[in-house]
Amino acid sequence: MDTDPASPRSADDLLVTYAVEDGLALVTLNRPAAANAQSFDLLYALDDCFRRAVDDPDVVAIALRGAGKHFSAGHDTASGDLRTWTRDVAPRTTWYDHGALTGVERQYVAEQEVYLGLCRRWRALPKPTIALVQGACISAGLMLAWVCDLIVASDDAYFMDNTVSLGVPGVEYFAHAFELPPRVAREFLLLGERMTAQRAYALGMVNRIVARDELLGEARRIADMIKARSRFAVSLAKQAMNVVDDLQGKRSATDAVFAMHHLAHAHNQATTGRSILMPAQK
Ligand SMILES: C/C=C/C(=O)SCCNC(=O)CCNC(=O)[C@H](O)C(C)(C)COP(=O)(O)OP(=O)(O)OC[C@H]1O[C@@H](n2cnc3c(N)ncnc32)[C@H](O)[C@@H]1OP(=O)(O)O
Numbered sequence: 001m002d003t004d005p006a007s008p009r010s011a012d013d014l015l016v017t018y019a020v021e022d023g024l025a026l027v028t029l030n031r032p033a034a035a036n037a038q039s040f041d042l043l044y045a046l047d048d049c050f051r052r053a054v055d056d057p058d059v060v061a062i063a064l065r066g067a068g069k070h071f072s073a074g075h076d077t078a079s080g081d082l083r084t085w086t087r088d089v090a091p092r093t094t095w096y097d098h099g100a101l102t103g104v105e106r107q108y109v110a111e112q113e114v115y116l117g118l119c120r121r122w123r124a125l126p127k128p129t130i131a132l133v134q135g136a137c138i139s140a141g142l143m144l145a146w147v148c149d150l151i152v153a154s155d156d157a158y159f160m161d162n163t164v165s166l167g168v169p170g171v172e173y174f175a176h177a178f179e180l181p182p183r184v185a186r187e188f189l190l191l192g193e194r195m196t197a198q199r200a201y202a203l204g205m206v207n208r209i210v211a212r213d214e215l216l217g218e219a220r221r222i223a224d225m226i227k228a229r230s231r232f233a234v235s236l237a238k239q240a241m242n243v244v245d246d247l248q249g250k251r252s253a254t255d256a257v258f259a260m261h262h263l264a265h266a267h268n269q270a271t272t273g274r275s276i277l278m279p280a281q282k
Pocket residue numbers: 033034035037038069070072073074075076077078079136138139140141162163166168170171172280281282
């Protein structure tokens with residue numbers, strides 16, 4: 001595991017670590033003590049690692065995983081990122097000077113940049129991505145798994161969207177109806193129950209299920225298969241699938257529901273003083 005060349009910090013201090021093994025980039029969310037909850041800083045560190053993987057000509061595929069017990073507990077609900085959003089990094093998906101914004105506009109633009117914008121950017125990475133999911137993959141955790149091309153889950157993984165209980169209609173990158181059959185997507189969203197890896201596999205949301213200690217081995221096997229194919233053909237095949245998804249409405253649907261998401265935030269703010277209804281629940 002290497003360290004950030006621009007920083008003297010050790011790999012243990014990095015929010016996301018990066019390594020390359022035989023053509024496979026290993027991008028690892030590295031907040032195991034917080035169940036890999038996603039602060040804004042973590043998301044930008046993740047974007048930096050994806051950039052490195054794209055720029056490295058030796059990398060043929062990218063595995064995204066989480067250190068520790070869980071893949072990701074979703075947004076970091078303890079960080080207060082949205083309240084303190086003044087942005088000291090250049091925006092990567094929007095053009096606004098976020099520091100100058102207030103009120104509903106400020107949260108809308110911040111989430112457009114950090115959540116919806118980065119997810120779309122990662123979905124369009126020109127190299128194939130494989131999410132390796134173990135333990136919990138909750139709400140914004142789903143967004144990271146869903147933007148990947150393949151999902152390999154451990155047999156103890158589960159998926160859950162608890163956002164309706166927080167007063168918003170799903171996560172900011174609303175891909176539910178594209179990831180799951182419509183009736184199941186409704187159930188997943190409305191009830192917020194855990195979906196086991198086995199059910200997700202049966203429904204086609206997950207490509208493979210392996211034992212937890214086999215996740216990396218499975219990613220290596222997939223990378224070896226991809227390595228044998230034309231790099232450009234692989235990249236175009238990925239683009240082709242993204243184009244078809246968008247022709248089937250994914251881009252418009254995620255835009256429309258992102259607006260509803262912020263209508264819900266504004267309503268919650270007006271009625272309770274908070275843009276979400278309650279702290280994260282188990
Ligand atoms: C539109 C909104 C989108 C969103 O994503 S909102 C966030 C939705 N996510 C959640 O509601 C998840 C809440 N967390 C949990 O349900 C559980 O946790 C887990 C199932 C993920 C893990 O459970 P276990 O293995 O028993 O560990 P633990 O002791 O509960 O958590 C370990 C540490 O992780 C912190 N943590 C967990 N989730 C979050 C989070 N989302 N944001 C910030 N911190 C989180 C905890 O507080 C604790 O930390 P400490 O040991 O210091 O008490």
